[in-house]
Amino acid sequence: MSEMPKPKEVLSGLDHRPPRKGWMDTPVDIRKGMYCYAANPKSVEYLGLPHAREWNPLDDDWKLPENWQEILHKGFKERLDRFRSIKVFMDICVRCGACADKCHFFIGTGDPKNMPVLRAELLRSIYRNDFTLSGKIFGKLSGSRKMTVEVLKEWWYYLFQCSECRRCSVFCPYGIDTAEITIFGRELLNLLGLNIDWIATPVANCYRTGNHLGIQPHAFKDMLDFFVEDLEEMVGVKVEPSFNKKGADILFITPSGDVFADPGTYTAMGYMLLFHYLKERYGFDITWSTYASEGGNFGFFTSHETMKRLNSKMYAEAKRLGVKWILGGECGHMWRVIHQYMETMNGPTDFLEEPVNPITGTKFENARSTKMVHIAEFLADLIKHDKLELDKSRNDHLKVTFHDSCNPARGMGLFEEPRYVIRNVCNHFYDMPANTIREQTFCCGSGSGLNAGEDMELRLTGALPRANAVKYVHEKFGVNMLACVCAIDRAALPTMTEYWVPEVDVTGLSELVANALIVPGQHDRTTDLRGEDLPGREEEEDGE
């Protein structure tokens, strides 16, 4: 971050006017701070994906297989035959420009090739040349060009500057979805072994150990045991999480990032306290799995096939343990995969029951086939039926705003559930301006596997629109806490706020719930789950 210019300099230098020279005549400049390191060949190999090798994006020679153009052309054609989305999206864009300034990466960098329309044109230009008559006849005039190493590098650079957030697709009059185009483009790049390491290695880890971080089963249990100790100190009750338990009511799956790093860890502690409460009060039995210990799915950022390979563990584990249904934690792209892909890929799910909340009797009709319920849906249902004892004044020191994570927003429509939960556990909640939340929400700048360290400039400039909106509510209402339902957000947003709005901290939804939850047998609880004193409560402790 030391090389990163000051926020003011970034904003003064921001220019959204395109250069005079046409985009096809402007070769790609792979710039430090804006790209992620190449995939470690061992990770690529472990998954059995093609063309594992050492290579460096800054080198002239990317050590491509000799017939790389043929591989790409064939891969392109196969996918045109498999995905109507790609075929239609290649053909019908009229370049109306509605998407151009909707991308956080374009807004934050001013790089014209980050306009969604141009990101897609990078691929369309090759499509026209290879697969259309007009492209063959009119050449460059029709916007077509031949595939070269230069073009390939341009693809790589800009396909890993898209976080698949789908914001542009909300504004497109034909619903052209750049996420779909990026997913497809990255799938092609993977045919040539051109993944980034921040994706490839978590994927290999997840395949082997069940989670992106490569935490082995005993270590996973150890990490949760640490939280048990922390909770005992801060709440005064001993929670007993169960692992790989056959016959439990529910299997709980959440991103591994939350057991690993702050502030996600507090969200994990929040889950554990909630599950303890449900067990004590209602006998509701929830188990964690070490085998399916990852909710996220970086396979989604590699290829449809890799996504399916990683995702298979959720149903396999639910079946092995004989649970009734699955509860999913707070995560962004995890929920797009579960909501729009999982059962299509790895279903049907005749071994599970249609999800019913035994505490409230609510049937989760919307999840009756996939049989997986979002924790925010679950919490909203519990709170609505008054099944959680809450003291919302315990969050009175917080002025909270809510960041809609891209995937649950535009690939699901989860807007009211988390807001309902927050309003019931916090007294001070302020939404950001309308064109920066809900379906128009801005990405954290680090989604789709781009939350590495080496691309910090990309991440921080991409986070500008989100930060700008956070700053607005911070200045207007004194907001000091940014809540979210995504593990990548919890990893990325603190870096963003530190740079753009240092006065604001980041939390998960479940942490806020656990802070307000009145647990049977708890002590005075003078701190929150972070061990920080709650204003106005520390005195009671002093008096003792």
Add this chain to the structure above:
Amino acid sequence: MNVNYMFSLVAVLVLILLAYAGAGAAGFTTFFGVFIPYLALVIFIGGFVSRVMDWARSPVPYRIPTTAGQQKTLPWISYSYTDNPSSNAGVVLRMILEVLLFRSLFRNTTVEVKDQKLIYRLEKWLWLFALAFHYSFLTVVIRHLRFFLEPTPFFIVWLEKLDGFLQLGLPGIFLSGFVLLAATLLLLARRIFSPKMNYISLASDYFPLILIIAIAATGLLMRYVAKIDVTAAKELTLGLATFRLAVPEGISGLFYIHLFLVCVLLIYFPFSKLMHLGGIFMSPTRNLANNSRAVRHVNPWNYPVDVHTYEEYEDEFREKMVEAGLPVEKGA
């Protein structure tokens, strides 16, 4: 100066000259009045159908609607019926709003940096121009059916009354023609003078616009300025529609230019971005219900993949699991 729009402008001028010289000067009126129109129609219909069939041949493996509103979940949370439809009826409504009112384009905003802040403003011009263009074009096309139908159906008469409600001039002014010309000129100006639009525009974006501008302009000229023999023109067009071919004398070159440009537009249509007319109906982010957790969506090419099974996992980590007190399938 930009090669993309210059090329398109020159191309349209060449087409105009071609028709003027061919039908007007050289007198190949049958070629331009009969052969080309039939050819254009065949290519348009054949091309359109084959493009749509080609899209339809590729399956929709995943249910991937862009959800632009609250999902349907718990019964007490009201959900967005059209922006995030959970039923087919909702999808139909969403598509109607999209196709007839350009719902998504209506959301358009624009961003600028001001005093170290990002400022967003609503930007409805594109939506307005686009709507004006499409509806005026539709009106013009429907009005032109009078040239192919005898007697003129009642709905065309109604439409003409509506279109000519100003009751100005003789012949009465139809608004649609002027709106069409104005909207296309504005859309063209936007492409040329907005740096961002200029940067992303291709020749294939300018060509159809300039072509339509030329069609509208020649049409307006024939109706209001260099008036043509409408009876003779209708004899020709009605002949085309009824296969009683007749190429009457005395139809001006202007008419043949107009007709030829329309034919070029029809021929160009299926091979171009104009196919968004068909494509919008096929767009999986708009035409699917967001109910993938309630109803299983089937992927016709879903194939088995290599997975890392629990057994393999336990085999690798069994000792550590037993030591940590985690349950295992096979006793260690």
